Amino acid sequence: MSQTRTPLLSARQLLKHYGATRALDGADITLHPGEVVALMGANGAGKSTLVKLLAGAEQPGAGSLHWQGRPLQLASPADAVAAGIVTVHQQTALLGVPGLSVAENLLLGRLCCGRSAWHQAPAALRAEAAQVAASVAPELPLDADFADLNPAQRQLLALARALYERASLVILDEPTASLSAREAERLFALLAQLKAAGMAILYVSHRLADLRRIADRAVVLRNGRVAGEFAAPLDLDAAVACMVGGSLPQLQPRPGLPGTPRLQVDGLRLRPGAQPLALQLQPGEVVAITGNLGSGKTRLLHTLFGLLPANGGDIRLDGKPWQPRHPRHAIAHGVYLAAEDRWKSSFLPADTLGASLADLMALPHLARLFPGGRVRQQALDARARDWIARLGIRCHSERDTPDQLSGGNQQKVVLARWQQFAPRVLLLDEPFQGVDVGARHDLVAAIRAMPDSAVLLATSDLEEALAVADRVLVMREHTLHAVPVGQADALQYITSLEQAVAANLEETPS
Structure with a gap:
């Protein structure tokens, strides 16, 4: 210097x-x-x-x-x-x-x-x-x-x-x-x-x-x-x-609930020619997938949510065959996706009807909340106030729009959207992008406070994976590899990963 x-x-x-x-x-x-x-x-x-x-x-x-x-x-x-x-x-x-x-x-x-x-x-x-x-x-x-x-x-x-x-x-x-x-x-x-x-x-x-x-x-x-x-x-x-303003508590990994896996994937090929992958999640378990951009993380989540077709293999949800035809089908069966770009996937422009926090939190669930088709704004607002308090979302009111919030609070709004009806499987793609470590700690606590849900999280940042997950997997070339690493030796593993990347490990575009 x-x-x-x-x-x-x-x-x-x-x-x-x-x-x-x-x-x-x-x-x-x-x-x-x-x-x-x-x-x-x-x-x-x-x-x-x-x-x-x-x-x-x-x-x-x-x-x-x-x-x-x-x-x-x-x-x-x-x-x-x-x-x-x-x-x-x-x-x-x-x-x-x-x-x-x-x-x-x-x-x-x-x-x-x-x-x-x-x-x-x-x-x-x-x-x-x-x-x-x-x-x-x-x-x-x-x-x-x-x-x-x-x-x-x-x-x-x-x-x-x-x-x-x-x-x-x-x-x-x-x-x-x-x-x-x-x-x-x-x-x-x-x-x-x-x-x-x-x-x-x-x-x-x-x-x-x-x-x-x-x-x-x-x-x-x-x-x-x-x-x-x-x-x-x-x-x-x-x-x-x-x-x-103080130290953050360390994560204690935990096993999922025993019994039938919530989500089980065997022999799935994310694209022709890729190696088949296997994955199993128990209720109450958070599994993170990390890997380079283009390694296939997003493709896996999109496949499980019905945005992309699977190339062979067997997928089971609570022991029963699972072939999501489209996102509406996935949502109806309790499989939710919070996509990578929250502004494209979860929010509306501030001057658009339905752009308030209360409206956005309820948007995918309107048919369930109001089966008769008549939306009651007061009920939406009350529900949103409850989730704003639960997740500690810093805003003036439930009628705010996301552009008035920080990145961490925006992501809490996205999480509230999917948590209000307990997911069977919650898919999170880069959920900590633009989120500081303090807000990340709040999000991690909320993600891990769903004892009957299985969470599959994709992140390109290994430190983020270690901060939230009970297990961490690495994806390369559209298949998964187990990572024998825990919280204690995270720094050593991150350093070795950086050295490997610096040695120009091959990457495969999605």
Whole structure:
């Protein structure tokens, strides 16, 4: 870590209010060239607000910013880019302009700021874009539409553009949330190059393995203030305790209830040519499946929920043959899926009829709740208030919409939707995405408080799997492998897994 006398960026006593909510309450942060600083904090701690202020998207109510020792005023994101601050958003759709080519997006800053005319010859523009991409992502398809890029390619494009625009500070918001293990390794290697070149990196992530791997220093926010700082090697247990205001209890694995398995899978092939897999879940058991992006985790859950057909094999639900024809059939038999992208699968736009928390929690169960077809809003609201209290959902009322909630509270709403009618099998796909460790602890407690339900959970983060499951399985190439690992030696196993990924283990796309 660089120890230059003058910081690249220093923020002092930043205040930011949203009505009666104090999002930042005198927050300080200092960044030096050539260091990676992890920004940690529970949902609602102020991380997103701090990032918005540093990116110029919003302005503080009080406090000061200094850039290389001089006062800095950021009235817009364009001011931040001009100063040398580039933000790579978690929502990768925000990193470019659909309808323009990759080459045009690489040169977007120059084209939009009048430093070059749009009538530049296409061949010359493409050649210049190839030079921009050469040091970071030479394989980017320069003629492709930005809309056709995957999340990893969009992030590489944004980083290449940041280098081209001579950024000195890059802010990364949950950069590995949508990346495979191989793509994450590629990102880590690139960030090491940028750090060596003197760039400062502010890295925002809930994934503790990422922070352990890459950060020189961690700054922890709690209630809008800096609650602590930790230097590498990071003491993540202490950092997490600092985030949540105390230590979190350790999970005690438990066997499921004896008797007939709730779910039994034998000889199932998730796609032609894949090895058959076997799986058994008892009532009251939580089983996690972890593996790289594209290993088949989501395909298995979709098959069990009736979204995809099975390729042979035998599936049994409480000892009886189970062939879900479609999701409605699965829901009717108590098999529920909380899909990976809650905004696409579980929520509606805020201005849409039925977008309130009460309506969303009840949506799949309306026929059961109101068999006569007449929906009584008061009954929905009362039911929602009960589940809001049970799961500790932080909101103003059951008439709020999900966009008003933090990621952890949004996920609690999704869980409440499926828990209110006790599932026989609950399928959870990446349930902790965008959720801090404190909210994750609440979700884990709720998931494990269903004694008659079997839970099958898919996550690409082994630490998340170990935090919730009684058993952990690894999926590779669309088949399952047992993991002889417990909570005590989780760190050792995670380290060995990272080393294996770094050695370029083969991955199979879904």
